[in-house]
Amino acid sequence: MAGIAPEGIRETVYKTRGGSVFHNDRSCELLTKGQKTADTMGLQNHLINPTSYTSVAEYGACSWCCAYFYYLKGEPKFVEANVDGRW
Secondary structure: OOOOOOOOOOOEEEEOOOOOEEEOOOOOHHHHHHHHHHHHOOOOOOOOEEEEHHHHOOOEEOOOOOHHHHHHHOOOOOOOOOEOOEO
16 A cells, blocks of 8 residues: 655665664665674574565664654654764
């Protein structure tokens, strides 16, 4: 059913079974970082599954790849980025 996701969120989003948020983009930098962190910690990585927004709407949206959604809601998220070793 098209048109269910709010503006700034895609109808098809991505989430792992162990993740606490969903992502607009399968190649989101924070999703990739989470996968790498889990691997480094010896934890099991879960598959990145495409799913409908409606099936994960109760979860939070990623602050990185869903930033426009938060902006529209008047709830901008602030994230830090490491660029060439500087935060």
